[in-house]
Amino acid sequence: MLRVLGQNFLKKSIATKFSSRMSHFIKTDMKLNIALCQLDVCDDKRTNIDNAVKNIREAANKGANLVMLPECFNSPYGTKHFPQYAEGLEDSETLSAISSVASEKNIYIVAGSIPTIENGKYYNTSCAYNTKGERIAVLRKVHLFDINVPGKIVFQESEILTAGDQFATFELEHDDKTIKVGMGICFDIRFAEMAQIYQKQNCSLLVYPGAFNMTTGPAHWELLARARAVDNQLFVALCSPARNTSSGYVAYGHSLIVDPWGSKVVEADENPTVVFGEADFSKVSELRDQIPSVKNKRSDLYTLINHNK
Numbered sequence: 529m530l531r532v533l534g535q536n537f538l539k540k541s542i543a544t545k546f547s548s549r550m551s552h553f554i555k556t557d558m559k560l561n562i563a564l565c566q567l568d569v570c571d572d573k574r575t576n577i578d579n580a581v582k583n584i585r586e587a588a589n590k591g592a593n594l595v596m597l598p599e600c601f602n603s604p605y606g607t608k609h610f611p612q613y614a615e616g617l618e619d620s621e622t623l624s625a626i627s628s629v630a631s632e633k634n635i636y637i638v639a640g641s642i643p644t645i646e647n648g649k650y651y652n653t654s655c656a657y658n659t660k661g662e663r664i665a666v667l668r669k670v671h672l673f674d675i676n677v678p679g680k681i682v683f684q685e686s687e688i689l690t691a692g693d694q695f696a697t698f699e700l701e702h703d704d705k706t707i708k709v710g711m712g713i714c715f716d717i718r719f720a721e722m723a724q725i726y727q728k729q730n731c732s733l734l735v736y737p738g739a740f741n742m743t744t745g746p747a748h749w750e751l752l753a754r755a756r757a758v759d760n761q762l763f764v765a766l767c768s769p770a771r772n773t774s775s776g777y778v779a780y781g782h783s784l785i786v787d788p789w790g791s792k793v794v795e796a797d798e799n800p801t802v803v804f805g806e807a808d809f810s811k812v813s814e815l816r817d818q819i820p821s822v823k824n825k826r827s828d829l830y831t832l833i834n835h836n837k
């Protein structure tokens with residue numbers, strides 16, 4: 529099912545530990561309506577928050593059970609902006625608005641990411657909220673975006689940001705069924721091992737708020753989403769800011785959801801929009817039975833070690 533609609537339309541964080549529990553989450557026939565809010569982000573924080581809340585409300589009214597926001601949705605994306613826009617996790621104006629709308633609309637929200645300040649250090653942080661508005665996971669971007677493609681793009685997140693050192697997952701309940709969701713932020717999608725660890729932890733959906741650019745976006749954005757989906761046989765959702773050619777960093781857009789087969793469930797263009805896709809999680813176990821690339825790994829010959837214990 530594919531629908532595209534225009535825009536004019538606890539406090540408990542789970543720092544995950546590697547474990548093989550809860551394999552029953554994989555076999556489920558849960559169907560989840562996911563909305564990706566590809567927001568137009570400007571330099572006024574309050575406007576960005578209000579715009580996010582408005583889009584979340586509209587997505588929920590149209591039947592979304594899980595709403596995703598983009599990387600850096602309350603601030604322009606750029607190292608010079610992070611200190612100015614950063615908020616504490618516990619007194620965040622932005623996250624308090626997101627928590628309220630999650631409970632108001634009875635939906636799960638992956639709150640894209642925002643710059644945060646904790647113990648004097650800046651992070652790029654994504655939080656997840658449940659239907660009661662409780663924060664159920666916190667992921668500080670693990671792999672910082674430090675690239676230098678001569679003549680094209682230089683970006684050094686590590687000038688300002690500190691990398692997170694914990695992975696994060698959360699359990700999502702819908703229709704009396706449960707799935708597990710693994711979280712990453714943008715550049716994290718390039719690291720196949722992180723996704724594989726989430727797969728080993730029995731995640732059926734990986735979410736990456738992201739802001740690829742006009743050099744790497746056309747080349748790698750969809751490729752990486754499809755690669756992570758196929759090599760781990762699960763759903764992958766990416767949510768970008770809309771493209772704004774007058775901003776300092778021009779995001780690629782093209783928010784998308786990919787299924788375990790590697791097919792696109794839905795894809796946005798570059799404009800501000802909310803796109804909806806249905807994730808039918810029966811496809812995960814079905815495909816794993818048909819093509820046993822997850823089941824038939826030769827752990828006698830190789831293994832993935834997670835030091836994040």
Ligand SMILES: NC(=O)CCC(=O)C(=O)O
Nearest residue numbers: 673714715739740741744
């Ligand atoms: N915000 C980011 O991490 C951008 C990542 C990116 O563009 C890439 O090519 O990777």
